[in-house]
Amino acid sequence: xxxxxxxxxxxxxxxxxxxxxxxxxxxxxxxxxxxxxxxxxxxxxxxxxxxxxxxxxxxxxxxxxxxxxxxxxxxxxxxxxxxxxxxxxxxxxxxxxxxxxxxxxxxxxxxxxxxxxxxxxxxxxxxxxxxxxxxxxxx
Amino acid sequence: xxxxxxxxxxxxxxxxxxxxxxxxxxxxxxxxxxxxxxxxxxxxxxxxxxxxxxxxxxxxxxxxxxxxxxxxxxxxxxxxxxxxxxxxxxxxxxxxxxxxxxxxxxxxxxxxxxxxxxxxxxxxxxxxxxxxxxxxxxx
Amino acid sequence: xxxxxxxxxxxxxxxxxxxxxxxxxxxxxxxxxxxxxxxxxxxxxxxxxxxxxxxxxxxxxxxxxxxxxxxxxxxxxxxxxxxxxxxxxxxxxxxxxxxxxxxxxxxxxxxxxxxxxxxxxxxxxxxxxxxxxxxxxxx
Amino acid sequence: xxxxxxxxxxxxxxxxxxxxxxxxxxxxxxxxxxxxxxxxxxxxxxxxxxxxxxxxxxxxxxxxxxxxxxxxxxxxxxxxxxxxxxxxxxxxxxxxxxxxxxxxxxxxxxxxxxxxxxxxxxxxxxxxxxxxxxxxxxx
Amino acid sequence: xxxxxxxxxxxxxxxxxxxxxxxxxxxxxxxxxxxxxxxxxxxxxxxxxxxxxxxxxxxxxxxxxxxxxxxxxxxxxxxxxxxxxxxxxxxxxxxxxxxxxxxxxxxxxxxxxxxxxxxxxxxxxxxxxxxxxxxxxxx
Amino acid sequence: xxxxxxxxxxxxxxxxxxxxxxxxxxxxxxxxxxxxxxxxxxxxxxxxxxxxxxxxxxxxxxxxxxxxxxxxxxxxxxxxxxxxxxxxxxxxxxxxxxxxxxxxxxxxxxxxxxxxxxxxxxxxxxxxxxxxxxxxxxx
Numbered sequence: 001x002x003x004x005x006x007x008x009x010x011x012x013x014x015x016x017x018x019x020x021x022x023x024x025x026x027x028x029x030x031x032x033x034x035x036x037x038x039x040x041x042x043x044x045x046x047x048x049x050x051x052x053x054x055x056x057x058x059x060x061x062x063x064x065x066x067x068x069x070x071x072x073x074x075x076x077x078x079x080x081x082x083x084x085x086x087x088x089x090x091x092x093x094x095x096x097x098x099x100x101x102x103x104x105x106x107x108x109x110x111x112x113x114x115x116x117x118x119x120x121x122x123x124x125x126x127x128x129x130x131x132x133x134x135x136x137x138x139x
Numbered sequence: 140x141x142x143x144x145x146x147x148x149x150x151x152x153x154x155x156x157x158x159x160x161x162x163x164x165x166x167x168x169x170x171x172x173x174x175x176x177x178x179x180x181x182x183x184x185x186x187x188x189x190x191x192x193x194x195x196x197x198x199x200x201x202x203x204x205x206x207x208x209x210x211x212x213x214x215x216x217x218x219x220x221x222x223x224x225x226x227x228x229x230x231x232x233x234x235x236x237x238x239x240x241x242x243x244x245x246x247x248x249x250x251x252x253x254x255x256x257x258x259x260x261x262x263x264x265x266x267x268x269x270x271x272x273x274x275x276x277x278x
Numbered sequence: 279x280x281x282x283x284x285x286x287x288x289x290x291x292x293x294x295x296x297x298x299x300x301x302x303x304x305x306x307x308x309x310x311x312x313x314x315x316x317x318x319x320x321x322x323x324x325x326x327x328x329x330x331x332x333x334x335x336x337x338x339x340x341x342x343x344x345x346x347x348x349x350x351x352x353x354x355x356x357x358x359x360x361x362x363x364x365x366x367x368x369x370x371x372x373x374x375x376x377x378x379x380x381x382x383x384x385x386x387x388x389x390x391x392x393x394x395x396x397x398x399x400x401x402x403x404x405x406x407x408x409x410x411x412x413x414x415x416x417x
Numbered sequence: 418x419x420x421x422x423x424x425x426x427x428x429x430x431x432x433x434x435x436x437x438x439x440x441x442x443x444x445x446x447x448x449x450x451x452x453x454x455x456x457x458x459x460x461x462x463x464x465x466x467x468x469x470x471x472x473x474x475x476x477x478x479x480x481x482x483x484x485x486x487x488x489x490x491x492x493x494x495x496x497x498x499x500x501x502x503x504x505x506x507x508x509x510x511x512x513x514x515x516x517x518x519x520x521x522x523x524x525x526x527x528x529x530x531x532x533x534x535x536x537x538x539x540x541x542x543x544x545x546x547x548x549x550x551x552x553x554x555x556x
Numbered sequence: 557x558x559x560x561x562x563x564x565x566x567x568x569x570x571x572x573x574x575x576x577x578x579x580x581x582x583x584x585x586x587x588x589x590x591x592x593x594x595x596x597x598x599x600x601x602x603x604x605x606x607x608x609x610x611x612x613x614x615x616x617x618x619x620x621x622x623x624x625x626x627x628x629x630x631x632x633x634x635x636x637x638x639x640x641x642x643x644x645x646x647x648x649x650x651x652x653x654x655x656x657x658x659x660x661x662x663x664x665x666x667x668x669x670x671x672x673x674x675x676x677x678x679x680x681x682x683x684x685x686x687x688x689x690x691x692x693x694x695x
Numbered sequence: 696x697x698x699x700x701x702x703x704x705x706x707x708x709x710x711x712x713x714x715x716x717x718x719x720x721x722x723x724x725x726x727x728x729x730x731x732x733x734x735x736x737x738x739x740x741x742x743x744x745x746x747x748x749x750x751x752x753x754x755x756x757x758x759x760x761x762x763x764x765x766x767x768x769x770x771x772x773x774x775x776x777x778x779x780x781x782x783x784x785x786x787x788x789x790x791x792x793x794x795x796x797x798x799x800x801x802x803x804x805x806x807x808x809x810x811x812x813x814x815x816x817x818x819x820x821x822x823x824x825x826x827x828x829x830x831x832x833x834x
Contacts, residue, residue: 032218
């Protein structure tokens with residue numbers, strides 16, 4: 001089995017806030033990440049496909065095509081945007097890294113597998129919120 | 140001459156917008172950086188002091204003390220904040236990297252030189268907005 | 279399943295030496311890593327928790343709390359210390375990266391799982407002795 | 418189980434081209450990677466061994482010995498070479514990252530396991546063609 | 557004075573060879589870099605402009621525009637190409653990093669200064685052939 | 696003028712301690728860096744030569760030869776050693792980064808200039824004690 005990964009990035013604003021809870025709860029649980037005027041990150045996104053290389057091309061997936069799918073489905077909707085306010089498929093989700101990687105995985109799965117070699121699967125989505133804080137969804 | 144550098148980081152939201160100009164001008168000039176709902180970055184900040192080491196300590200500046208000054212004057216005011224709305228010494232400044240490094244330099248100069256060896260000067264302030272975009276103020 | 283990782287670092291001295299073996303054996307097996315006056319590293323430590331996000335917070339684990347546990351149990355005992363002489367839970371262990379990651383995992387497991395979402399587990403501990411040499415414990 | 422990784426690197430030229438297909442197919446499928454005068458990369462190679470540490474040494478594998486095996490079997494044959502023309506064990510293989518990691522794994526497996534602790538196995542070979550494009554073979 | 561830097565990258569093949577010298581001289585002087593079947597690198601290019609920010613925009617130079625000029629003048633001509641054979645403005649030049657940075661500087665100077673704030677100058681061009689080998693032209 | 700840089704690294708133990716001062720002074724001034732059982736770092740060393748490329752080779756300095764000089768004069772004496780106890784040219788020097796870069800510069804200057812193109816000079820020596828703490832000597 002071969003795992004192929006494409007690394008991309010986007011810059012976005014966000015805020016951690018659960019609207020179903022009182023403000024004091026949010027301040028206590030999320031601390032400075034709850035700041036009402038937003039803060040932001042240079043997110044780094046790694047998308048991994050697992051499969052066997054196509055015998056004609058030697059590719060599990062063409063990384064140029066994979067880049068285009070990631071741009072269409074994730075980057076163009078999130079880059080230079082506010083993750084709480086601007087992204088259709090994140091509506092109603094608290095934008096923790098944990099929730100983001102699951103949402104990105106679901107958004108990417110079908111399109112990524114269409115462009116990959118026969119039998120290949122979307123394996124994982126990993127997101128670096130900072131160099132020190134990382135989340136990965138791998139079902 | 141010896142140059143000593145301390146690297147720190149903060150995460151903030153911002154937006155490039157000149158309030159003295161019409162919206163169309165701002166959209167044309169700043170493009171996606173003008174997005175009204177903000178975006179953000181993991182900023183990396185490098186502060187450099189130039190001088191001769193103190194003969195007793197071998198230090199141009201104690202990097203622990205330098206870290207504390209940078210935290211007091213810059214990081215604690217900018218981290219997990221909105222650079223357009225929340226930072227006193229940035230009021231009225233379009234938060235481009237160019238304008239930020241000049242503002243940070245002025246904010247740091249006196250306090251940094253107080254804790255440095257005799258004759259040392261604040262040499263430069265460098266800011267990485269992303270890994271690919273950098274500005275440095277060096278008078 | 280979601281995997282959340284926090285990256286931290288510490289600087290320490292060590293020496294590879296098996297006291298049950300003669301000096302010639304140690305010199306032959308460990309080479310320059312056996313140097314009697316010690317050497318040292320900037321260790322980078324990655325701790326990964328696996329689980330499901332808490333529905334209220336969206337967190338598998340609050341990375342600020344995870345950072346505090348790692349500091350209490352590992353960093354504060356190892357940073358700017360000698361791994362052969364100064365760390366209680368490393369007594370009697372040859373401080374290879376392999377032995378360090380197992381010891382750190384055992385030291386962290388209970389405390390990390392107490393602060394994580396229901397059902398989450400400490401998944402792995404990875405240690406970069408240098409950028410080129412890495413060990414990971416993943417039971 | 419402990420996973421020990423050694424990171425190395427080499428610089429090589431290559432070209433993606435399937436000689437069994439017409440030129441137009443190659444240009445369409447491989448795009449600029451099919452350029453006839455070659456292009457090249459700074460490849461980064463990570464080799465991971467999985468096992469239990471030897472009780473006398475605390476090593477799953479001596480990373481100095483592992484480095485020598487990787488140099489003998491891969492680096493010395495690929496570094497400052499043309500991957501399509503110069504490497505015996507790559508003859509007849511389209512040098513995509515997917516095909517390279519499988520070929521490197523097969524080339525390394527026996528020699529790596531000979532120098533590792535009892536029961537240890539070569540676990541994976543990972544190759545960064547660029548910082549953004551990665552392939553891993555993990556059987 | 558403010559220094560603004562944009563980092564870009566390209567992947568290319570090359571060979572160090574002085575056609576005015578005999579083969580033995582070339583082999584002795586350039587060693588493995590003289591290999592006749594080429595080798596290659598992931599080049600990282602940093603272009604720095606020095607000046608004062610425009611008062612309306614806060615920019616020394618719009619980094620999006622700077623990126624476009626670097627792409628037009630350098631990246632599109634060098635990326636996935638052979639630096640000895642394919643690049644018009646490198647004809648007759650031995651493609652050492654030293655010679656490349658001077659050639660890139662001359663190629664970029666006029667176009668970069670046209671898009672920069674009044675009085676700004678192209679300050680330097682830095683090229684990483686590998687992470688360990690760097691050359692910079694700064695007149 | 697062209698600046699050519701070679702990046703190398705070594706791992707060493709050290710301790711900040713001024714033997715002419717009482718223990719309390721040392722503890723107060725150097726804090727955890729004064730720990731008596733040593734600590735250590737993965738030092739990264741960057742050596743820069745400034746000059747004009749030789750017309751026959753296109754080199755300011757052959758980076759392979761520069762690497763050898765750095766190994767002979769610095770790395771082989773410092774790597775896997777104790778900087779307070781084991782290095783002849785550091786005797787009597789408190790091993791702060793400031794003092795190390797000056798000592799390395801003096802140790803390297805003559806040998807580096809012998810292997811560089813006519814008129815070239817050793818320009819600077821930069822040392823990363825950690826990724827966050829850097830010192831540079833540039834006379």
